[in-house]
Amino acid sequence: MSGTSPSLSPLARLVPRDLFVVERAGVEPVGAADRRGRAGSLFTLWFSSNVQFATLTSxxxxxxxxxxxxxxxxxxxxxxxxxxxxAIGVLSGxxxxxxxxxxxxxxxPFGYYGNVLPAFLVxxxxxxxxxVESVLGAFTIQTLAGIGFAPAFAITVVAQILLALIGYxxxxxxxxxxxxLLAVVFLAVSWYGLTDGNLAAGFDAHKAGALGTSGAFIVTTAVQAARTMSFSSYASDYSRYLPRHTSGRAVFAAAGGGALLASVWIGGLGAAIGTQTMVGTPADLVDKVLPAGLGTVALIALWLSNTATACIDCYSGAMAALLLDIPMRRWQSVLGVGAIGTVAGWIAGRGDYYDNFESFLFLLGYWVGPWLGVMIVYLTVIARGRTAPELFYDKTRRVRPGLIAWIAGVAVSIPFxxxxxxxxxxxxxxxxxxDITAAIGFLGGALACWTLFRWSPDSVGPRAAADVAAERN
Structure with a gap:
């Protein structure tokens, strides 16, 4: 019929024309015309990102x-x-x-130039x-294909970088x-992991050593919190294209719920496996826990999951790099993160994954905890309804009290x-x-942020017009 649009083919509906177009947006605000999507997309993103070998390890x-x-x-x-x-749910909002x-x-809270240090750390x-994820992916490919570390590593890093390069x-x-895919595969994996595990196992004082029961519980909590919380510095990167009117509660429930479900499920599965055996690499999962056929399927799923998670690190790391005021485009920044991570992974790939994994997770929490405390207090208490996006690009707001609060949070946590x-x-x-360092740092940073901004309330900025209009409606 004249004047009507041709109907899309099933393939065109499944694969949108612009799906593989490289994202051009960098760290500038997303315009209203480009806002689309629903909060539910955050559930699948954060669920998939946490169904990974690192979660099983923790x-x-x-x-x-x-x-x-x-x-x-x-x-x-x-x-x-x-x-x-x-933390992921709150900041995603x-x-x-x-x-x-x-x-x-x-x-x-940190200021235009005061934010350079957190951006560099992210x-x-x-x-x-x-x-880390490149090495894990390479180990998985090695097991699946029986090839050397170098080609397996190359396949892994190229896939990770390509996803991040195309973008959001x-x-x-x-x-x-x-x-x-992961939900189906890990339901089957859970059957073997839980049925073979010693679910009645009690506390092992020999393994815990000087920690004792309370120390072991706190350390396990801290490891899991640090691993999950490390994603919080990326949270809004994957919700910023949603329409302005998207429900904050829906965003919190979707983002936080997806991460929580996956973390408890896969972390709990790891705890069950750990009652019987130590799994140091993806290959051990096949050799020690799963039958050959399911093991192969699980390894393929783990590699895909690992790739998806690594691309998030590459994508958000590139966003952080752009805030260092280095003149480059987003795609160039992605390649930079990928190149640095590739070199580091190649060097680390010859070592024992478990040797440094625990320390690495704690070190992440040492600075992320205070930063998170500053951010949550600033956004939810200090600047509630009084911050517009334009203020984030104002170079006259050079260094602000949040930087001092963050340093204070790190400092008070050192004795712990x-x-x-x-x-x-x-x-x-x-x-x-x-190790309660991250918790002390969070509380110290939050308290210092609240105190310092109470002394300089005028530095927060004017009420955002959009928030005023929302209140009136």
């Missing part, structure tokens, strides 16, 4: 290394996952409101995670498909640090505390 640590019984480990994993997932990436919002964290829309679509490289005086005197 659960295994609770029973196989720290000596908790299965029920104790599940409680610690659930608590740690709840803390980290709540500000993506639709401001239409900018998470580290752009960090300029609010960039470094993203490169580090990319390298493809990442969301890929994660949506992965959510279905408990690592092989450094043990603070409080942690040394009371080993049963475990």
């Amino acid at each position: 659960g295994i640590l609770g029973t196989a290394v720290f000596g908790l019984g299965f029920a104790q480990a599940i409680a610690a994993i659930a608590l740690g996952s709840l803390i980290g997932s709540a 500000y993506g639709p409101r401001f239409g900018v990436a998470q580290l752009v919002q960090s300029r609010g 960039f470094f964290k993203a490169c580090a995670w990319f390298s 829309q493809l990442i969301h679509r890929f994660q949506r498909a992965m959510a279905v 640090m408990s690592q092989s490289m450094f043990t603070g005086p409080v942690a040394h005197a009371i080993p049963g505390l475990g």
Whole structure:
């Protein structure tokens, strides 16, 4: 009929024409005309991102290394996952409101130039995670294809970088498909992991050592919280294209719920496996836990999941790099993160994955905790309804009280640090505390932020017009 649009073919409906078009947007605000999508997309993204080998590993640590019984480990994993997932949910809600990436919002409390340090740390964290995930992906390909480390590593990093290079829309679509695949595969994996595990296992004092029951519980909680919470610095990167009117509660429930479900499920599965055996690489999952056929399917799913998670680190690390005011486009920044992570992964790929995994997770929490405390207090209490996106690009707001609050949060947490490289005086005197550094840093940063901004209330900025209009309606 004249004047009507031709109907789309099934393939065209399944694969949109612009799906593989490289995203051009960088750290500038997303315009209203480009806002689309629903909060539900965040559930599949954060679910898929947390169904990964690192989540399984963090659960295994609770029973196989720290000596908790299965029920104790599940409680610690659930608590740690709840803390980290709540952080993802809260910060995701500000993506639709401001239409900018998470580290752009960090300029609010830190200032335009004061935010350079957090941005660099997020960039470094993203490169580090990319390298860890590249090594895990290479180990998985080696097991599946029986090839050497070099070609397996190359296949993995190229896939990870390509997803991040194309950008936001493809990442969301890929994660949506992965959510279905991973749920099906890991239901089957869970059957073997749970039935073979010693679910009645109690606390193992020999494994826990000086930690004791309380210390082992706190450390397991901290590991799980640090792993999940590390995603919070990326949260708004994947919600900023949602329409401004998207319900904040829906965003919180979708983003936080997806991360929580996956973290408790896969972390709990790891705890069950850890009651019987130690799984150090993806290959061990096949050799020690799963039958050959299911093991192969699980490894394929794990590789795809690992690739999806690594592309998130690469994508958000590139966004953080753009905030360092280095003159480059988003795609160039993606290649930079990928290159650094690739080199680091190649060097680390010859070592033992478990040797540094625990320390790496804690080190992430040491600075992310105080940053998170500053961000949540600033966004939810100090600047509630009084911050417009334009303020994040104002270079006259050079350094703001949030930077001092963050440094204070890190400083007060130092005595509680408990690592092989450094043990603070409080942690040394009371080993049963475990490692509560991230919690102390969060509380210290939050309290310092509230106090400092109370002294300089005029520095927050004018009420955002959109928030005023929303209140009137």
